Amino acid sequence: MFTIGQAAKEAGLNIGAIRFYERKGLLEPAARSAQNNRLYTENELNWLVFIKCLRETGMGVEDIKQYYDMVKAGTATLPERIKLIQEQKEKLLVDIEAKKSQLAHLEQKLDRYYRGENY
Amino acid sequence: MFTIGQAAKEAGLNIGAIRFYERKGLLEPAARSAQNNRLYTENELNWLVFIKCLRETGMGVEDIKQYYDMVKAGTATLPERIKLIQEQKEKLLVDIEAKKSQLAHLEQKLDRYYRGENY
């Protein structure tokens, strides 16, 4: 079992963010130690890592909660979940292309600067 | 000259966002028509497009304002601006790599789902 500090470190999340996700229902209320400190299993840690991944792809907290509810509902929701993840994958691909064009824009600006232009 | 609606459309920004940027000092207070409506020049439009680009690369509004102040200060700030844009470019490259690894994570999740696993 991991403390919230360890979990945060492992998952690359802020402690406050983990508590926030718990409040929002993205996680079951964590088990507690005798000192009332949150304790996380390996599985919960993996889920935190995946939450982080989904958040970074731009999925909203509320949508992740919907997804989590589906996971809990069992294999009947698999097709729906596959669709959801595929859609997220599409968005991510679009986003990567957008980033590349932003990169080009920055490079173009740098070129102008290298030529001594002020704009 | 462009109205705020046209500017928003051209730059791909929300009208409210443009007014917000003006309030934050990322833009000079726009010229006004006889009807008190904001009017934008081609140059201002280009700047709006670049603001959008910088925002999408993750640069904060306050940092864009710093950058804008440097642009206004003239060519003496060119080296500093080059540094800033280069740093932003680096961040963007890191971000693109992160997105690719998120993509891999989603694909891995899909593979598990295709195999009928629930997690």
Added chain:
DNA sequence: TCGTTGACCTACACTTAGTGTAGCATAGTA
């Protein structure tokens, strides 16, 4: 034994980057 870290707890305030809404003015159109 005392004191002081360090990690945790809750509750609440604050932040960022906008978006949405209410209430109003004005211009062009049917």
Added chain:
DNA sequence: TACTATGCTACACTAAGTGTAGGTCAACGA
């Protein structure tokens, strides 16, 4: 003349956290 579109300001609200105050508890060193 009525309606619709577009614009204006000011203010409220949102998302996704982050930061802070005030408190508990265990462990470590003098």
